[in-house]
Amino acid sequence: MALRAKYLTGCAGLALATMMSAPASAVDPSRLLTADQNANDWLTNHGSYKSYHYSPADQINAGNVKNLEVAWTHFPERATRGIQSTPLAADGVLYYSGSYSRVYALDGATGKLLWSYVPELDEELVSKQTHSPYNRGLALANGNVYVGTVDGRLIAIDMKTGKPVWDTRLVDSKKLTVGFTGAPLAVKDTVIIGSQGGEWPWRGPIFGVDGKTGQKKWEFFTVAGTDEARATWGGDSWRTGGGGGWMAGAYDPETNTVWWGTANPAPLYDWAGADWQKSGPRPGTNLYTTSVIGLDPDNGKLKFYHQELPHDAWDFDSAVGEFLSIDRGGQKLMVHPNKGGFIFVYDRANGKVQNVWQLTKNINFVKGIDPKTGELIGRRDLSLGKADTPLCPAIAGGVSWNSGAYSPRTQLYYKISQEWCMDITVIRTTPILEPMAQLNIGADFKLVAPPDGPARGRLDARDPVTGQKKWEINYKEPPLASILATGGNLLFVPDSEGVVHAYNAETGQELWSHNNGMGHNAGIISYMAGGKQYVAVPAGWGSLVSDEFAALWGEPFKSMAKNTGALFVFALKQ
C-alpha cells in the first residue's frame, strides 16, 4: 500500500512525477564504480564501494530541511522483527527488502508499487532460527536485484519485471540452521554474499556467484579457509568454529580486492581463560574469525588478512561491513569499525594496520590496542565462573552492524557508539563436535550500565583516520539504524524511539526531526526521482540488539511492536 502526501495529490504534481520518473533500467556493474559521485541513485548497500553512506544530493540542505515532510509511505507484509534493510535506488525506482526476504520495487517519486517478490521459504526451518527472518539488504547489477534468504539461497530477480531469474542454494541450512541475512555485494560479473555464523557451529563461508547465471564460482571458509588457518584451531575445533561474514563488505577497484569482515568463533565465551592457546574448546588464534580479509572477487583467493582480535573471547566480531576508502596525504586507507568499539585504519594495498583509535568510552576487554601494530594490549581473558567486574562493552558491542557515514564535504566520520557492559559467568559447555542446529554460547550474562553512568548511545563526529573528535550528541538509548550524510551539509540519524533527526553536518546542530512512531533498525538513504531529492528510511523495531532495550530502558520499548514496519519517504514541501 502506498500513500502520497498532500502536495503530490494534485493533478499537476501527479503528472509531473509520472512524466519525470524513469522506468527501471539495467544497472551495469560499471555504474557501481562511480556510485559515490552519483546524486541520483543509491546503488549499493553502503551507498557505493567507498561505504560512505553519503549522497552528494543537495536540494535538501541545512537551509531548507525544516520544510521536509512525508511524501509517501509503503507498508510491507509480514514485518516480523520490523524492517532492517537499507533500500537501494536506481533510475527513479526504489527497491527494498523486508523480513522473509520479500522484495519491493516502488516508483521513487510516488510510491506506486511496481512489483513485489515473495520467495517461498522453508518455514519449518525459519521457525528454528534465532537470527531470522529479517533481511538487511539487496544488490543491483546485470539488470537484476539480488537477495539472500535465511534458508540458504541467493536469488536474482529481474529489476523490471520482478520475476525470478535464478535461485541458487548455497548453504544446506536445513542441517546448519544458518543462511543469509546480509546484503550481497555485486563486483563486476560476480555477486558476493557471506553466510551467518558466529555462535552457530560451522565454518561460515563467503560465496562468489556468477551474477548472470547463478552458478557458484567460489567459496571461502572464514574458519580454517587455508592450511595456515587450520593450524590455528586446536584439535578438530575448526569443524565447528563459527565465523561467517553476515554483513556486506566493500570493493577496492584499484587493487581488485573485496574487503570483508568476519564474525566471531564459537563458542562465544571460552573457559580456558589466559591458557587459550593450549586449552579450552577452540585452542589457538582461530583464523580467520574476527578478522578483516581481502579476497580476489574473481576467484575468492585470500590476498591478505588482519585478525583484529586473535582468539576473540568476547563476541566482538569484525563482521561490521563498513569499509571506508579514505585518501589522506598520499595514503590510500581503509577505515573499519570493530564491534569491540575500536576503529581500525588499514593500508588499502595490503591490509597493514596504520592506526587504531578508540570510539567507545567504556572498554575493558583489553587495556588498549597498539595503534602501530594492531596488537592487543592487556587482554582480559575470562576464566570459568563469574567475572568479578562487568565486561565492557556488552555482548551487543561498542558498535553494532549499523553503519556510520562519512562526508567528503566536512571530512568527518559520523559514528554511533554504544555504552553498556554486562555481568558474565563463563560456563564450561558440552563440546560440540559436528556442525548442527544449535547455538554455542558458553556463558550466562546480563546487560548493565557502564561504570561512568547510565547505559546510553552517542553520535561522534570525528576525523576517520586520527579519531580526533569535533562534536558529539548523546542519546538516552543507542540509535540502531545506519545513518546518512548528504551534500546539503546534513546528517540524518534515525533513532531507536522512532524519531528521525537532521543535523547540521558541520556543527551537530539539530535542524529538523520527525517521529515515525516506531524504532529504527534499518538504513536511511537519499536518491533523486523526477529531478527531486527524496530521503527514504524504513521504520520497524525488533532485533537481537533492540530486544535488549525493554529491560534496560522500559518504555516505549516494552510496548513497541516488533511485527510491523513501514518505509517512510520524505521530500521538501512544494
Place this chain on the structure above:
Amino acid sequence: MWVPVLRNRAALAVLALALSIACGSAQQSQGPAGARPPAEASPNDIDGPTMFASVCGYCHQDGGRAQGKGPKLAGTKRSDEFIIDRIRNGKPGSMPAFGGTFSEGQIVAILAYIRSLEDNGE
C-alpha cells in the same frame, strides 16, 4: 507426548534422566554416523544449566534470572506444559523452535533447571 506437571525438583531430575536414556541425545546424535565417539555425552545431556548456558542464555539473561532479549524465567507462573511447548515449538519472531534440536529428555532437563531458579524479585 503427555507431560506430567513437574514441580518437585527431585522428581524432575529423575524424569529427566529417564527421558534422556529413553530418548537418547539429539545433541550428540546429529553428526555423521560413526564419525567419532560422542565426547562427554552422557553426563551433560541432561545437564540443564550447561545446556541453558550453551543455548538459552543468549536471550534469557543471567541464566534465566533476569529479563533480557527474552523474558525472565525465574519464578515464572507458566505451566510445565506451556514451557515445554514453547521450547519445542518456539514463538515466531521471538523464540526459535528447539523441538528438532533437543531430545525430550533435554527439554525436561531445561524445564527442571528453570524450576530450580530462585526468584530474586528483580
